[in-house]
Amino acid sequence: MNPADRRTHWRDLVERRLPEAVRPDWPVRLDHCFARILLDNACGGPWRDHTRPPAHATMPLGQLEIAIALGEAVLAGRADLALLNRRSLAWRGKIAAAPVPEALRDGDLTLRRWRPEDTAPFAALNADPAVMAHFPRPRTEAESAAEAGLCDRRFVADGFGPWALEHAGRFIGFAGPMRILRPLPFPGGDRPGTTVELAWRLAREAWGHGFATRAARLALADLAGRCRIRSVVAFTAVGNDRSRAVMERLGLRPAGTFPHPAVPEGPLRVHVLYRLDCADREEAA
Structure with missing residues (x-):
């Protein structure tokens, strides 16, 4: 696929495919929440610290590919969405980070x-x-x-x-x-x-x-x-x-x-x- 097709693939993944596949054990069900989790994990921190919105248009394709691969793994049952969500929330200060020795x-x-x-x-x-x-x-x-x-x-x-x-x-x-x-x-x-x-x-x-x-x-x-x-x-x-x-x-x-x-x-x-x-x-x- 060319870059435009991959960016279209990303939008379809988070706006349609993931919300339609919601499972009872998933911590989120809305498209923007899926996007937040996948993009944060692809960037290693809150995605807006790394690229300006809209991410589907501005994020470097290499990082977007990582987010796509994570989303596909979630759909296939090969990635733990709850774990990915906890990582995103910890970066955003929404949950307490685990204590780490000095x-x-x-x-x-x-x-x-x-x-x-x-x-x-x-x-x-x-x-x-x-x-x-x-x-x-x-x-x-x-x-x-x-x-x-x-x-x-x-x-x-x-x-x-x-x-x-x-x-x-x-x-x-x-x-x-x-x-x-x-x-x-x-x-x-x-x-x-x-x-x-x-x-x-x-x-x-x-x-x-x-x-x-x-x-x-x-x-x-x-x-x-x-x-x-x-x-x-x-x-x-x-x-x-x-x-x-x-x-x-x-x-x-x-x-x-x-x-x-x-x-x-x-x-x-x-x-x-x-x-x-x-x-x-x-x-x-």
Whole structure:
């Protein structure tokens, strides 16, 4: 479909198809409520903070595609509309956000919420070709600022997210869990919102010190103990041996490969998937 057709598809989805399919367990039934929930989750916050109305005409097509995919998943019974609604309401201050620890610490390594002063070193990290070698391209300053904001807003929506990492008083990257909101082609990945990804990205000068493994292990313990989420996935481009080694040190197990839909055709598109289920690991111990 061309862009105009996709925007028409969006309007039909929220104005007709979802209201006609209302189920007793759905928290909303009006078209503007469906639009609010899907758009907020596609943007990672109140959608009017990201684009001007009307969203069907002004929202970047990539974000609108995420909202469409979420709506189609709701219709198919593969996405929890109540969960998506709670995330939207938390961002809008309509319900209380889950309490989040001020920080997690492991000796000289601190996992904390994001601060405005993290934006510049995060942009430098994302502009480093070595750090971004397994991504389609480095990030711009604007893209880095948007990503940092999204990382922190995940804590408001879910009570967990990718923590900012600090060592010796310096920001060195991030590590932590995040809900996958874009459908991905692997078992569980087709149920947006239900699968949690463990991710990290560190500045080049922080490599080789074990920070990623230590931070991810601390984040996993918090996720299991405080949030009661005990299963995660992690994935990366097949050739990213450094990240794959971290996954294996954490006890994640390979679970096949998949073509990442957000990555263009080429050597980076095929990703390897790893899984960790803490309950299974404890039973086997």
